[in-house]
Amino acid sequence: MAQTQDELESDWLHAVFSVLRDEAVAISADFGLRVKHEVDQLAATRDIHPPSAVALLGSVALETTNMAASLLPGALAARDDDDDDEPKD
């Protein structure tokens, strides 16, 4: 069966491009290592993030609690009573 013009052109192009299809592209020897190193760093960062975030939130909460406690009237009064170091008449 006769080939169509499209098929002829595709056959021709397949032949022309065969030089690229058949040739092996040399990859840098350390390419795989570079990718794995980056993946390794990402994985490590991902593993470290949750505890770091928890620790950060915990410290913020603690600081906020301390600040709130220091603003309570009771805390102010207690602080006044604690002025033992002040010289007394």
Added chain:
Amino acid sequence: MTPSQDAALVKAAAAGGLAGQQAFEKLVDHHQAWLVRLLTHLLGSRSDAEDVAQDAFVRAFLAIAECGDGERFRGWLRVMARRLAFNFRRDARTRTRYEEDGAAIAPERVEAPSGSVEGRQILTRVLAELSYPYREILVLRFVEELPINDIAEVLEIGESAAKMRLSRARGEFQQLYERRGGHGPNPGRA
């Protein structure tokens, strides 16, 4: 590597942990050759191809849970890499716009070519001269040998649009190829 092997590794990689990381590294081992080759032909530079391939693998690692069942990992990675190559080339063009014209993808000068070296040099020169969408679709069809439906998926266009683009790319390629001294499909034609 078969799609089912890919699927198993993708599933393990998506689960995370050290085992997941090791599974992903196996995917890198098995897919790096074709990916760098594809990107080399798209970008005209192996060094640029490796940079983009590395970026593609890193993004794939970060988004591995979105890969689905993993049998289509190769296609999924190809779409991602193609987008990155497109952006890389666009950014490189912006950088070199005021520098030497086309320096980033300039083909090597053809000097006294002969035999298959001649064919290769003309081919790479013509590919570099083609508009990027045409180069891209010709590489996908005639180097990667993808069927038209896969090409449409990679390019994120419809099949009829892919067919039309391929037809135009073939015409443009043939004209340039013959102009550069290559032999077309009808060498005896007047």
